[in-house]
Amino acid sequence: MSKKVIIIGGGVAGMQAAVTLEELGIRSVIIEKEDGLGGKLRRWDRLFPTMTPAEEVLDELKDRVQRSGVEVMTSCEVSEIGCEGRMVTLKDGSSLESDAVVVASGFDLFPAELKEEYGYKIYDNVFTTVDLERMFRNGGVRTVDGRIPKTVAFLHCVGSRDEKVNQRHCSRVCCITGVKQAIEIKQEHPDTEVYSFYMDMRMFGPGYEELYRQAQQEFNIHFVRGRISEASQTIDHRIQIKAEDTLIGLPLKMTVDMLVLIVGMKAGESNLRWSRCQGVDLYPSSFVKPKNLFLGGVESDSKHIFYAGTVTAPKNIGESIDEGIAAAHRVAQRLKEE
Ligand SMILES: Cc1cc2nc3c(=O)[nH]c(=O)nc-3n(C[C@H](O)[C@H](O)[C@H](O)COP(=O)(O)OP(=O)(O)OC[C@H]3O[C@@H](n4cnc5c(N)ncnc54)[C@H](O)[C@@H]3O)c2cc1C
């Protein structure tokens, strides 16, 4: 009888894992709680570091899924993994049997309203990087009353590296997201002044450092080392920010048309449910802990449960897709051994 693998989550990691399994001759079914495939990629406009349209990558992945004949169940949420990866229970109470499970349920976005001091959802012109992606997709960056912003400030590490909100980890991809968006604003509106308040710039990927340099040298974006301590709204709906420039050791106060909070990645809410399953362990951050960071990054302590993508840690799209491929090969090897 042919083997069947359940993939939980139809983001980039899950889609690629399913396609690779089919290429290896193993039937796979993607179970996705949203009404379509793509995960967070569906929300992005252009991708760092190359400014490739997100739609291009999404369409290619969806094509691969369709061509390979993977079964897809959308608007369908997995609530439990049972019998160490031999079955899953869906939210409607029904269950599906499988020979293995690949958990590719991804990450959640940090809810910026938890950092009340920055006024998200309180003041009109405070946005997040996710809001900005939506603006880019819908025709451009504007203040709530439809004006082109003359000054924009970005704030790094919102909901990351922050003990107060119990998110101690670095989300890795948000420095480069902020740099990319700052450049996009300058490309759209060359006269807009853009400031970026950071603690450290973490440019870990290929082409990232180069984009950061381009942001400074070609687009004259002002990078200020320091954290914004508070934001308040002025009578004309602009945002006044107080910060300290920690390089020169001076306090700083400025008023901008728009404040953009660079939100981090937090562990997916499903992870707590997965941890009820034997063989699935979590880090204190609630990201899923792989069996071995060096030798088994896509494996769990259960023989039939595997991981791919940001369910284990913040990653970019390329890394998440690579893990989809790696997880599929590990599954295939395990099923062959049995
Ligand atoms: C603001 C921002 C911008 C970014 N821009 C870029 C970029 O330009 N370039 C780049 O390389 N990376 C970018 N990234 C990172 C990129 O979004 C991730 O690398 C990628 O989305 C990870 O894919 P994934 O499949 O692991 O997870 P996700 O995209 O989170 O997909 C997981 C899927 O699992 C589903 N799911 C979760 N729980 C369940 C359940 N219980 N049952 C069924 N389905 C479930 C979810 O609905 C989701 O569709 C960005 C990240 C952020 C925060």
Ligand code: SF4
């Ligand atoms: S990648 Fe940059 S913005 Fe994101 S948490 Fe790490 S240091 Fe902060």
